Amino acid sequence: MNSILLLIILSGYLAVLFFIAHWAEKKGNSKWTNNPYVYTLSLAVYCTAWTYYGSIGVAAKSGLGYLPIYLGPIIIAPSWILILKKIIRISRVNKISSIADFISLRYGNSRFLGAIVTVICLTGILPYIALQLKAISETFHLVTKTATNSFIFDDTTTYVAVALALFASYYGTRYVDASEKRKGIVTAVAMESILKLVFFVIIGIYVTYFVFDGFDDIYQKASLLENFKEKNTIGGLPQAINWFLLCVLSMFAIFLLPRQFQVSVIENNRENHINTAVWLFPLYLLIFNLFVYPIAWGGNILFEGQDVNSDSYSLLIPQFFNNKTLTVLVFLGGFSAAISMIVVSSIGLSTMLTNNVLIPYNLLGKLKSDEQTISSRKIINSRKFGIFILIILSYFIYRYFGLDYSLVSIGLVAFVIIAQLAPAFFGALFWRRGSRLGAIYSIIIGFLICIYTLLIPYTIGISNLESFFISKGFMGIELLRPFQLFGLDYLQPVPHALFWSLLFNSFTYFAVSVSFKGNYRERNYAEMFVDINKYIINHENAFIWKGTAYRNDIEKVLIRFLGEERTKRAMNIFNVKYNVDKNQELADARLIKFSENLLTGHIGTASARILISSVVKEEKISLPEVLKILEESKENIITNKKLTETSKELKEISAKLQTANSSLIKKDLQKDEFLDTVTHELRTPITAIRAASEILHDDDEIPEDLRKQFLQNIISESDRLNRLIDKILDLEKFETGKQTINPSKNNLSNTIEKAIEPLQQLIKNKNITIHIESKHKFNAYYDEDRIFQVITNLVSNAIKFCPEKEGLITIQIAENSDFIQTSVLDNGKGIPTSDFEVIFDKFYQSTNQNIKKPVGSGLGLAICRQIIEHHKGRIWAQPSIKGACISFTLPKNKNTEN
């Protein structure tokens, strides 16, 4: 294929990725970029060109040896729910931006430790990045069938490296705060993860079903090749130990590789995305590995006896069959795998380089005297420059060190180097005693062993059997042979190096930590890391600090790095969170931790500590004191939790009391109103009686008929007075529960007829038609006298409200399985809907003003309600076409317990 054409395709492909990154960065929090699938796919940055090409090479040469690198992550993935969540929580609350920051913070903001971790990562990862560039370069030449260029400016990889460096430094450093999320990069990486998988599956299907006739066919043909059996057995106990160690190695790698830490911890938006990653990521790896085997053996069959690089089978096979499209697709998949690793790794490394080496060791003093905008720019620029330099540096490693080894071996060397962080890292999570010195010595010793057992032999040349060092050992001491250290001779170089380095590493970490106590700061962070769940809210509380510090000084420092506005906003948040008076002059431990956190994202934990320490006066605290305070704070947190619960309960109770109180006040008001109305109602007949009596008493000339009329008035008003008193007492008895009802089986239709009888004269006088709609007899259990009273009241009201002409009262009776419902309707002016409820109140007064005259005594409906409710029935007003409609229900069964 023409190189120009491939270059154009490549540029177009890069443009699409740039566009995706740009779009995602703009979209910010949309569900397209912020979801568990993007998160999981970004984790697949684990699968680099090594996976894409190298696994096939390993499978072709040594059978199943490629598997442990994927088995490790698959086995360990379920533990993410606990471990990764813990790491994410710690990193989130402490604003951690890299694994160097993580380890350095845990061991007491150790600047030196941060720098060591950075050096380890750089040593491990730079050749690894170089390897990716090599893969890009080699596959490019393979696809275009051109020779490798010796001149830099003729080499396409040069331009690819520069383009990647630009892309990563632009999208990787959008914010000064390195703990901010990089949506653009992550989304682009997720996209690449989809593409590399899809293209890999396509070539897999092509080889399996188009070149060959399915898995069986490949197996049949491959088994005829020599060495097939040998390559495809685990091969006894020594080989099993090799396998086991490689699994362990990849388990560590999935946590510790800077690029994995970057995507799984720093770029994690929500903890619960892990729940998806736990199953989806292993599934991704499984699908990826499904076709490694058929492609590898397919290649072995096709190219038997030819001298071809088995790493490139996935490209050579489609090329062999002259399938250009497929060749390009496979190339793009591998390209994706390579560049996503390069971009993410370089961002992670650059953050470490600036925040853990450059700033704390060099730039900090200069940054301190700069204005905020300038210092931010300097920080960002140093990161940009860092990314750029790292990628270019890797490019030169690739150009000048040749890297003659297969993709897999260099990758594994990187894994072993990074694995040296494992004891210090996992110790940070689970072991309180782990100390700074322990971590420093363990990493250094582990690294030295790596150098001895891996780096030096690899530099000399692994296959250089002439090498005295490799074959005879250092100074000819047989026990010190780098690949058979202390006579351990059945492990392959990589598991061998891992075994010895980790053994010494862990032992040193443990022994030094136990022998030398760490300082109080380490112990403090140990507590905060190990028990993160306890401190997740208000974690500043867990920070122990003693001394004098002024808010003003701290704020000044913050303003230098964050700017006036952000500092103010942060301080407000702090004041609100801890209920601190903003005019308070002295700063406490919480504010110091809070401020360190604010700076951490910008300049790393160690520098943040140094900066804050420079403006405060700290007193030393002894370790026992720290332990005591920690114990107390633990108790405090528990007490606090209890107090919060109690205060919540108290709040609830107080709310209930308030409701009770307001209902009491309401009742009191109602009582006052009731008394007011009752006295008014009592006075009215007395007034009439008094006036009439006075006239009769003083006036002797009163005509006989008027005299009789006045006397008649006195009699009727006295009766009215008496009825009123009866009703008041009645109601009072119901309300206080003194009134009982005596239900017996009665016929409701009969009761209604009996109740209407005494009212017939009144009905006739007003020319009202009364109509009872009931088909048959309705039996129910009720107190007949009381229901009689209810019906009398309702019908009397209806009579009162019927118009002068053509009055019509309708009584309807209906039933269902449980209730009998009686409704009394009239064709008067009706009841306003707003009054449907209140008419059953004592002395209901329309529109609720106490100056309007109640209708009748104002007690009738209130008594009716009491009677019905004592029967376990219900009474209510409802809309009707014309006039008022009051309905009540009575239960049919004898369930009233009154």
Add this chain to the structure above:
Amino acid sequence: MKKILIVDDEPNIVMALEYTFKKNNYQVFIARDGQEALDILKTNYPDVIILDIMMPMVDGYATLEQIKKEDNLKHTKVIFLSAKNKESDIAKGLSLGANAYMTKPFSIKKIVDQVSELLEN
């Protein structure tokens, strides 16, 4: 002949007042609530109005407000006659512009005296 308007919804009380004032040579008008009173007042301008407060439809307070707006009734005296006998009720009634406030139950003699006293001033 002086004109008096009695506004009350209790027929027996009205009957007593009507009898009394007729006997004392007043021309008596009767209304059973505020609305009826205001209707009568459109064409008649009594010298005194005896006004109940708690009545259906338009109550005494509202009626007084309307009366105060009417130019023709500028010189009409108004007496509230109510069973609302708390001090606050009385103060409210007087503050609305009534000339006197009498509570129920009342003495016939006293109310006649009160009316004639108001008319003399």
